[in-house]
Amino acid sequence: MARTSQQTTWQSVRDEVLRRIQSRDWKPGEPIPHEADLAREFGCARATMNRALRDIADSGLIERRRRAGSRVALHPVRKATLDIPVIRIEIEARGETHAYRLIECALEAPPPQVAARLNAASGQAMLHVVGLHMADGKPYAFEDRWINPESVPEALTADFTRISPNEWLVLNVPVEGGDITFAATEATAAEARALECRPGAALFVTKRTTWRGEARLTTVRQLFAPGYGMKTLI
């Protein structure tokens, strides 16, 4: 029976559970009461309690297992969700103007590392697209991309002088999954020239490979100009 006046929301229940964990009423590693008991205590339906606990479990603070119950995580792995936007959107969101300058676009044999990431024989030719993202005319990110023409044949006819491959792919190629690595690297001479920084400067770099099913679609390495930081909340 839903009462108009005072509903128990799953958020309020979640917050109270979080409070008990934070205040160490329920200590790390210890089990917490069962859904059903908690539901009774909070005066809500078990479904509501379930929603609250599931949300907390998603955040990594409790661990739940069937039949075994729920317990406060011993090593609460902090989970940060970071948004990986299309670079143009990222730049325009800061009120700056985006431009993409194509540096190279050719069909060629990739280095072994790249071939491996694309699950291809090392002799097989791939579409190599190199370019520079600019924000308000200043170098923003250097992008070195390899596209697998077996998985994305349309890419061979795309005009990357008009649209960045980044964006073309988002619009034209459905992606199922991928992996990303964040790291730091020193600018090579060519990279330094493009990004207008000193050779050897420390650059933030992201490497991404995306796939659909078994097919490797593309792998890209983006080098950001010095000063770039990726920010997120936990």
Added chain:
Amino acid sequence: MARTSQQTTWQSVRDEVLRRIQSRDWKPGEPIPHEADLAREFGCARATMNRALRDIADSGLIERRRRAGSRVALHPVRKATLDIPVIRIEIEARGETHAYRLIECALEAPPPQVAARLNAASGQAMLHVVGLHMADGKPYAFEDRWINPESVPEALTADFTRISPNEWLVLNVPVEGGDITFAATEATAAEARALECRPGAALFVTKRTTWRGEARLTTVRQLFAPGYGMKTLI
């Protein structure tokens, strides 16, 4: 009425919706049918449909608004969830041995930048803890931390030679939220000495500040040895 034989699970419904988005049956920017209609089509309850669509919305592929309905996101912001484990756990998960070497632990006035991050007057003394995480005896991460003694008075009596501040804080101080920044930086002479790398080497760096309510608890800068990469799936 629950049928034993063939239940419609929210996962199966979600997968079919995902398929329609990937196959461009439903195009970016376009609205998709209403929950109720879809539920009828898939032969499931609206609650089930809701669960499926909510899950997709969480992943950033569709946008939902009350009364306005759901539409395929125009710029699907890829969301990557990255786990930020305690360093010791991270190292031990790779089968290596973790050790922490305390380099400095003193109460002193922080630089203005740090004071600002901790919402404190720049003259106010903070606990400064500097140390090095080692994996199998090799330098892994250099950690420069400031702890606000007003928010975390117990830290003044903690023995950071026996336990890393990282871990001590996880065990003893409930955290509500925080922000993280990932970037690249060049090793200073002192940092290079600690990490046994060349001065000026490009290092991956994370900066974190955590809080509870209004209280700023701690801010930390972790420099990882060359070669470190943070990996995640999307």
Added chain:
DNA sequence: TCCTCGAATATGTATATACATAAAAAAATA
């Protein structure tokens, strides 16, 4: 003692129903 197997149980999920709420659209008003 060790193993197998069935009972018990906490979480996971599907469903019908009812109401809440934001926001768009329509109607009423100035």
Added chain:
DNA sequence: TATTTTTTTATGTATATACATATTCGAGGA
């Protein structure tokens, strides 16, 4: 026409109920 108010509607959520399923636990057998 411009502005305010009301209505409409799609999503958001609470609830009771029923069943599904992974594990644990204990009993019984080898």
